[in-house]
Amino acid sequence: MLRHAAAPGSGDPPGFRLGDCSTQRNLSKEGRAQSRAIGDLFRANGISSAAVYSSQWCRCLDTARLLGIGDVVPLELLNSFFGDSSAAEQPTAALLAWLRGQRFDGPAVFVTHQVNITGLTGEVPDSGEMIIARIHEADPVQVIGRVATPA
Secondary structure (H helix, E strand, C coil): CEECCCCCCCCCCCCCCCCCHHHCCCCCHHHHHHHHHHHHHHHHCCCCCCEEEECCCHHHHHHHHHHCCCCEEECHHHCCCCCCHHHCHHHHHHHHHHHHCCCCCCCEEEEECHHHHHHHHCCCCCCCCEEEEECCCCCCCEEEEEECCCC
16 A cells, blocks of 8 residues: 655645546645655566556546556545545445455555555555555455655
């Protein structure tokens, strides 16, 4: 699980609309550089291609594309529920059920938001930080590592 790279501010402005990046909080110049550096980190560790899934928010899609390790598949299950903590349980359960039903032939990267990652793993990642996890059939998600945001 990868939290999108640096995007100034918190939340999205009033009038936010999916599919219209001009209404959203977007990656900064630093965030775009972080995204490319994360892609370089994958390649330096022998991962030149992966299944890449992303939230439909522009900052996540841009992070995912700039990794340069695979075609990006927008996945609604990775969309943020920020600002509605009462809604956390249902989307987290739906994402976990979906993950448990998948079989990947290699590495898989999920670019999403802090609230989604925290809901799934209990970890609170920084922008551009990765949480490495194992998804078990019935057991809780097992966090097996963290990779800090590249400098």
